[in-house]
Structure formats: structure tokens, C-alpha cells
Amino acid sequence: MSDKVVAELHEPTPAVGDGGPDMIQLLTPEGERLSHPDYDKYVADLTPDDLRSFYRDLVLIRRLDAEGYALQRQGELGLWPSLLGQEAAQVGSGRALKPHDMCFPTYREHGVGFVRGMDPQSSLQLFRGVSQGGWDPRDHNFHLYTIVIGAQTLHATGYAMGVKMDGNVGTGDPERDTAVICYFGDGASAQGDVNEAFVYAASFDAPVVFFCQNNQWAISEPVSKQTRIPLFQRARGFGFPGMRVDGNDVLATYAVTQHCLDEARNGNGPLLIEAFTYRMGAHTTADDPTKYRVSAEVEQWKFRDPIQRLKTYLSREGWADDVFFTGVDEEADSFAAELRQGCITMATPPGETMWDHIYAEEHPVMEAERAAFLAYQASFEEAK
Amino acid sequence: MALEKVTLGKSLTSGLRKAMEKDPKVVLIGEDIGKLGGVFRITEGLQKDFGEERVIDSPLAESGIVGTAVGLALRGYRPVCEIQFDGFVYPAFDQIVSQVAKMRARSLGAITMPIVIRIPFGGGIGSPEHHSESPEAYFAHTAGLRVVSCSNPEDAHWMIQQAIECDDPVMFFEPKRRYHDRGEYDTAAAEAPRGLFEANVIREGTDVTLLGYGPVVKTMLESAAAAETEGTSIEVIDLRSLSPLPIDTIVSSVRKTGRLVVVHEASSFLGMAAEISSQVTEQCFYELEAPVVRVGGANIPYPPSRMEEDFLPDLDRILDGVDRALSF
Numbered sequence: 077m078s079d080k081v082v083a084e085l086h087e088p089t090p091a092v093g094d095g096g097p098d099m100i101q102l103l104t105p106e107g108e109r110l111s112h113p114d115y116d117k118y119v120a121d122l123t124p125d126d127l128r129s130f131y132r133d134l135v136l137i138r139r140l141d142a143e144g145y146a147l148q149r150q151g152e153l154g155l156w157p158s159l160l161g162q163e164a165a166q167v168g169s170g171r172a173l174k175p176h177d178m179c180f181p182t183y184r185e186h187g188v189g190f191v192r193g194m195d196p197q198s199s200l201q202l203f204r205g206v207s208q209g210g211w212d213p214r215d216h217n218f219h220l221y222t223i224v225i226g227a228q229t230l231h232a233t234g235y236a237m238g239v240k241m242d243g244n245v246g247t248g249d250p251e252r253d254t255a256v257i258c259y260f261g262d263g264a265s266a267q268g269d270v271n272e273a274f275v276y277a278a279s280f281d282a283p284v285v286f287f288c289q290n291n292q293w294a295i296s297e298p299v300s301k302q303t304r305i306p307l308f309q310r311a312r313g314f315g316f317p318g319m320r321v322d323g324n325d326v327l328a329t330y331a332v333t334q335h336c337l338d339e340a341r342n343g344n345g346p347l348l349i350e351a352f353t354y355r356m357g358a359h360t361t362a363d364d365p366t367k368y369r370v371s372a373e374v375e376q377w378k379f380r381d382p383i384q385r386l387k388t389y390l391s392r393e394g395w396a397d398d399v400f401f402t403g404v405d406e407e408a409d410s411f412a413a414e415l416r417q418g419c420i421t422m423a424t425p426p427g428e429t430m431w432d433h434i435y436a437e438e439h440p441v442m443e444a445e446r447a448a449f450l451a452y453q454a455s456f457e458e459a460k
Numbered sequence: 461m462a463l464e465k466v467t468l469g470k471s472l473t474s475g476l477r478k479a480m481e482k483d484p485k486v487v488l489i490g491e492d493i494g495k496l497g498g499v500f501r502i503t504e505g506l507q508k509d510f511g512e513e514r515v516i517d518s519p520l521a522e523s524g525i526v527g528t529a530v531g532l533a534l535r536g537y538r539p540v541c542e543i544q545f546d547g548f549v550y551p552a553f554d555q556i557v558s559q560v561a562k563m564r565a566r567s568l569g570a571i572t573m574p575i576v577i578r579i580p581f582g583g584g585i586g587s588p589e590h591h592s593e594s595p596e597a598y599f600a601h602t603a604g605l606r607v608v609s610c611s612n613p614e615d616a617h618w619m620i621q622q623a624i625e626c627d628d629p630v631m632f633f634e635p636k637r638r639y640h641d642r643g644e645y646d647t648a649a650a651e652a653p654r655g656l657f658e659a660n661v662i663r664e665g666t667d668v669t670l671l672g673y674g675p676v677v678k679t680m681l682e683s684a685a686a687a688e689t690e691g692t693s694i695e696v697i698d699l700r701s702l703s704p705l706p707i708d709t710i711v712s713s714v715r716k717t718g719r720l721v722v723v724h725e726a727s728s729f730l731g732m733a734a735e736i737s738s739q740v741t742e743q744c745f746y747e748l749e750a751p752v753v754r755v756g757g758a759n760i761p762y763p764p765s766r767m768e769e770d771f772l773p774d775l776d777r778i779l780d781g782v783d784r785a786l787s788f
Contacts, residue, residue: 208562212570213534220566224558230524231559234531234539241487241513242535268551272524279519433569434604436627440704 107388118331161356164382168329226267232258246343263294323351490542547590561604594726611677614645635675665695672723718749728756750788
């Protein structure tokens with residue numbers, strides 16, 4: 077290798093950049109619509125109504141997130157992982173999915189769950205501590221949250237292998253061909269499981285789209301700690317396409333995800349999308365980002381806000397006015413009030429239900445321990 | 461009736477074959493299990509008959525084997541994973557303990573994880589490091605998993621089918637140094653002789669109960685035969701199920717004999733015998749004539765193979781344990 081190549085390889089990836097020339101963008105931070113030869117077609121059919129509903133989703137999930145944060149601070153939730161700043165990455169990708177596509181989230185995809193039709197209360201159960209998940213993944217083809225970083229990428233890959241074994245790839249029937257999307261972050265890209273998932277998915281031509289939200293920070297570690305090269309370029313080493321999209325641009329994310337899902341459904345999977353975005357808040361409510369990053373960086377990203385740019389675009393085109401925007405804000409207020417009410421009235425299950433659902437079939441230890449627990453509890457009643 | 465003398469390995473093969481014939485959702489996944497039939501040839505001929513989609517040669521990554529099996533199970537398949545050797549299971553430990561074991565509870569029972577993870581285990585084959593371990597206690601310690609081990613051909617044939625039919629994840633430990641041992645059974649039988657999670661009293665006796673699983677069962681039977689010539693009557697129990705523990709069978713035997721010796725190749729510190737000893741002591745305190753004796757591997761990493769004879773519980777060490785129990 078030439079000295080220049082070696083020097084380039086050793087150039088550390090900046091923690092915060094503008095995404096570089098490879099980043100696909102359809103809506104600038106100033107709300108201007110850019111044309112793209114490959115991706116315009118995926119947004120060409122969007123009506124002003126559609127765009128307004130994108131805006132509504134973005135606002136509602138930001139409010140969902142703010143409410144989660146507040147509920148944690150008030151002691152109603154044990155922890156809350158914020159999605160602030162990542163709304164467009166989640167709404168754009170989530171809305172590109174078809175109902176029969178399958179989705180594997182991390183623990184931060186409250187926005188994807190929302191656009192999949194999940195009851196917003198669902199994502200609170202885990203953080204309130206009343207269940208470790210608590211929903212049937214088949215109801216909205218939205219898998220349970222996975223907390224061990226990157227573990228779900230293998231589940232998504234296996235599921236996609238199953239889709240292919242079922243013959244639901246490349247038939248040309250849009251009701252049948254199925255894609256799988258798997259979310260993970262820049263931190264997870266260092267995990268063995270994620271790399272194994274890339275190998276398996278490639279080896280079995282699995283119809284899976286790996287969707288990496290590069291929010292620049294894995295708790296306190298910048299993305300430069302995880303990778304020397306831009307993350308989307310990793311895909312090439314595994315033998316499949318990778319692309320970087322502006323994760324704060326809901327239109328570009330929607331377009332690129334649609335493209336990749338189509339490719340997967342047609343049998344050209346796997347693919348990798350790196351959604352270039354930013355974690356505006358802390359990693360979770362237990363984190364303190366002032367200890368490791370400068371506020372100037374956060375300020376810089378405020379100019380790339382995903383909601384503001386769509387709002388500017390809608391206003392400029394005359395597709396939405398203050399009445400609409402105020403209406404969405406009011407809807408968000410009542411949505412938040414309902415969410416809050418649902419959270420604080422969410423009941424703690426009785427202790428004896430701890431032994432339920434561990435096994436599908438009869439298990440003597442579960443039954444004996446549950447009975448012993450109930451007898452122990454009853455002994456206090458008798459003592460009264 | 462078709463009495464045949466078959467090896468334990470071939471009995472596993474025929475069991476897998478029957479399970480695959482019965483249920484098209486049963487798929488096998490593991491390293492080298494296709495054309496080669498696995499390093500122990502347990503899946504020999506299955507890829508030829510069932511195709512590459514049902515007998516899947518996996519990339520060389522154990523976490524991937526188990527992690528993709530989780531996804532396949534979510535899609536409605538019943539994956540049977542092969543981990544090539546006991547000491548290679550640890551890269552998959554997170555997927556087994558944090559995902560396979562907990563997924564059902566996480567969904568409040570909405571989904572099941574009918575996954576079987578086959579692991580050839582134990583020593584005595586002269587192999588280098590990581591090829592002779594007995595990691596079963598890690599998994600028995602983990603709620604959400606079931607753990608079983610077969611010791612003879614007939615059980616191998618039936619237990620693998622029962623494990624595949626089970627809606628819970630089953631860790632299936634195969635005694636690799638017994639793969640070539642033969643046993644006679646009715647290969648045309650329509651039903652399993654006993655349930656998957658039941659212990660089997662394979663020799664009745666009155667003086668001491670000898671309990672173990674997997675590769676040491678044969679050694680226990682030899683020990684009991686040797687003891688008989690010296691006038692000691694030993695009851696031998698093949699545990700078969702490590703989790704859940706068929707404690708009732710153990711307790712009724714100990715109530716009869718008053719003495720229990722538990723044998724396994726795994727290190728005795730916090731091994732299966734420690735839990736069994738504790739439970740038996742709780743339930744049989746007044747019937748016990750002696751403390752429960754453990755005959756296990758030493759509390760060291762598995763030794764180099766030229767020294768393994770000194771590590772593994774053999775006939776003499778088992779009889780020494782029996783003598784210790786009788787000395788009280």
C-alpha cells in the first residue's frame with residue numbers, strides 16, 4: 077500500500093461530521109428538497125397528506141420520548157432510553173415497511189413501534205418494571221426489545237433465513253415477498269454477534285436489511301472508538317451493499333429503506349443502511365453526557381433537526397399552515413396525557429405471576445416454588 | 461418387534477431422521493453437519509435425504525448457530541443446533557442464557573422457543589484442550605432451559621425425538637465416548653419407554669444408591685457389578701434429566717438405601733452433585749446413614765489428555781466413593 081493509502085486508512089473517523097459526499101439526502105437541514113437520480117422515485121407518490129402524516133408521527137414520537145424522560149425523572153419509570161434526534165431515522169424506516177415485513181428493534185425504537193401500530197404503552201412496560209417486554213411480536217410484526225447489544229441481529233438473520241425457506245422471497249407477489257429489518261447502533265457494530273449476523277446473512281442470501289442508526293455515541297464512546305471506516309462501508313467487506321443516508325431526513329430515510337427492503341424482498345439481500353444521525357440526549361436517564369462531549373457539538377446538530385426541516389418544507393410548499401401545526405401540537409398534548417395516565421395506572425402484577433411463562437410445558441420447580449411462595453404469603457395472613 | 465444392536469451414535473441419527481420425517485419444520489444447523497455428517501457423523505446421510513435447507517451447514521460461528529436458531533424458531537421452525545464440542549459452546553453462551561432461555565418469559569408466554577442444542581460432552585477420547593469438558597451445570601443453573609443427557613442407544617434414539625417435540629428449549633448432552641457403544645432395543649417400537657424428564661432406575665439394590673448421567677452410567681453399572689462380588693448391593697440410577705431434576709425418584713431410592721453417591725465428570729464444586737446432595741439432605745435427613753458422597757472431576761481445568769485417566773471418575777474411584785458412604 078502507498079503511504080497515502082495507509083495514511084487515509086489511519087485517518088480517524090470524525091465523531092461528528094456532515095456525513096460526507098456519500099450521504100443520501102433529499103431534504104436539507106434548511107428544508108430544501110434535493111433531487112436524487114436513484115431515490116426520487118420512492119417519494120414521488122407522496123401526497124401533501126402523506127407528508128403531513130410524517131410530520132405528525134415525528135412530533136408524536138418526540139412527545140412520547142419527552143414523556144418517557146419525564147416519567148423516569150418522576151420515579152414512574154426505572155430507566156428511559158431517549159430517541160431524541162433520531163425521530164426521522166425511525167419514522168422514515170418504519171413507514172417504509174409493509175405490515176407483513178418483520179422488524180427487530182433494539183430498546184430505543186419506540187418510534188418504529190409507534191408507526192408499526194404498537195400501543196405506545198407497550199414500550200413503557202419494560203422500563204416501568206412490570207414485564208420484561210410483554211407483547212406478542214406477531215401482533216404488529218415487531219419483535220420484543222433486545223437489551224444485550226447486537227444480539228437481535230442474529231435473530232433477524234435467522235428469521236430472514238426462515239422467510240426464504242418458506243419461499244417468500246423473489247416470487248414477484250407483493251403480498252407474499254417479505255423483508256426483515258433489523259435495528260442496531262454504532263456501538264453494536266463492534267459486537268461479535270453483529271459481525272456474525274453479517275456473515276450468516278450473506279452466506280444464506282437472507283432477505284434482511286440491517287439498519288444502523290449511527291447516533292455518533294455509544295454511551296460515552298464516540299463512533300471513532302468502534303470503527304476506522306464509515307460504518308456503511310463495512311458491508312462491502314461482507315459482500316453486500318451498504319449505503320449512508322441522512323438519518324435526520326425523513327424523506328431520504330424513507331426512500332433508501334424502501335429501496336433496500338424491495339431489494340431484500342426480491343432476493344437481493346442482505347443490505348446495510350447507515351442512518352447518519354445524532355443522539356441529542358443522554359444514552360439513558362442514567363447517563364450524563366456533559367462528562368464526555370462538548371455542548372457545541374450538540375448545538376451544531378440542533379441545526380439539523382429532523383422535525384424543523386420538514387416543517388420548513390411543508391410551510392414553504394404551502395402544504396401546511398399554523399392551524400395544522402398547532403393542531404398536531406394539541407394532539408401531542410393529549411397523546412402525552414393519555415400516555416402518562418396509562419403509565420402511572422399500569423399495575424404491578426402479583427408476585428406469584430413471576431413463575432408464569434418461564435416454560436411452555438409443565439415444570440415441577442415452577443409449580444413447587446409458586447406454591448411455596450403463596451403459602452409463605454398466606455402465613456402472614458394467618459398470623460394476623 | 462425388531463430387536464437390533466445399534467450404536468448410540470446411529471441411534472441419535474435414526475432419532476433425528478424420525479423427527480425430521482414427522483415434522484417438516486424440524487431443521488438441523490451446525491458446523492460440518494451436511495456432507496460430512498458432523499465430526500461424529502451423527503447427521504450422516506441426512507442432508508442427502510432432506511436437502512441443504514433442512515440440514516444447514518453453518519458458518520464457523522457458534523453464537524450465530526444459536527442466534528439464527530432463535531430467529532428460525534420465531535418464524536415457526538424447530539431448529540436442532542449441533543455444537544461441535546463441549547468447549548466450543550461458550551461463544552454461544554449469551555444467546556443460550558440471555559435469549560433462548562428468556563424469550564418466552566419476555567413475551568409473557570406469547571412465543572415459544574422449541575430449540576434443541578446438541579452438545580457432545582465429556583472426556584476419555586484423548587483430545588486436546590476444549591474437547592473433553594462437561595459444562596452442563598452452567599445450563600442447569602439457568603431457568604428457562606431444560607437439560608438432559610442420554611447414556612445408552614435406546615434412550616439416545618427416543619430422547620432426541622422427545623427433546624425436539626418439547627416446546628421448551630432443551631440442552632441435549634451426548635456422551636461422546638459412548639457414541640460407538642452398542643445396545644439392543646426394539647427399533648420398531650412405536651412409543652418411548654419413558655418420559656424425557658424421568659430418571660431411570662437401571663439396577664436395583666439395597667445398600668447404596670449410585671446416581672449419574674451420560675458417560676459415567678456405564679462405569680457405574682460396572683462398579684455395581686464389581687461391588688456385588690464383594691457382597692455390596694448397589695442401586696444404580698441414570699438421572700437422564702438434569703433440569704428439571706427428577707428428585708422424587710432419587711429420594712425414594714435414598715429412603716430405601718440410606719446412602720447416596722453421585723458421579724459426574726464435571727468438577728464437583730457447584731456441580732450437579734452439589735445441588736442433588738443439598739436437596740437429598742433436605743428431604744432425607746433422617747433416612748441418611750452417611751453424608752452424600754460426590755465423585756466428580758477435580759476442581760481444575762480439564763487436564764492434558766495423557767493425564768485424564770487420573771481426572772475422570774473410573775470404577776475404582778466410584779467404588780472408593782461407595783466405600784466412603786458405607787464407612788459411616
